[in-house]
Amino acid sequence: MSYQPSYRPAASTSSLAIVSLVFGILTWCLLPFIGAIVAIICGHMARSEIRKAAPEAVIEGDGMAIAGLVLGYAHLALVVLGMFVLIAFGLAFLHWH
Numbered sequence: 001m002s003y004q005p006s007y008r009p010a011a012s013t014s015s016l017a018i019v020s021l022v023f024g025i026l027t028w029c030l031l032p033f034i035g036a037i038v039a040i041i042c043g044h045m046a047r048s049e050i051r052k053a054a055p056e057a058v059i060e061g062d063g064m065a066i067a068g069l070v071l072g073y074a075h076l077a078l079v080v081l082g083m084f085v086l087i088a089f090g091l092a093f094l095h096w097h
Helices: 015-029 032-052 062-096
Strands: none
Touching: 015 032, 015 062, 032 062
């Protein structure tokens, strides 16, 4: 009786998920607006790639893609909120003068 090991292809990590996470982190450090856009686009593309992969081709990185998406969207939300606050203070300042 010979033992035949079953070969399962090694799981690979989505490059887009890595890019999403890296730019999500860079958004908060070096690339404020552009980094968020790249993180969001690459995060969505990575999640789509991971979902559409064939069952025998295991692609990992969904967690990294989600982290990149969260970092990107959180930064954009704070930028939009900051713009509203600046506009409100600007209008209040104009009203008082």
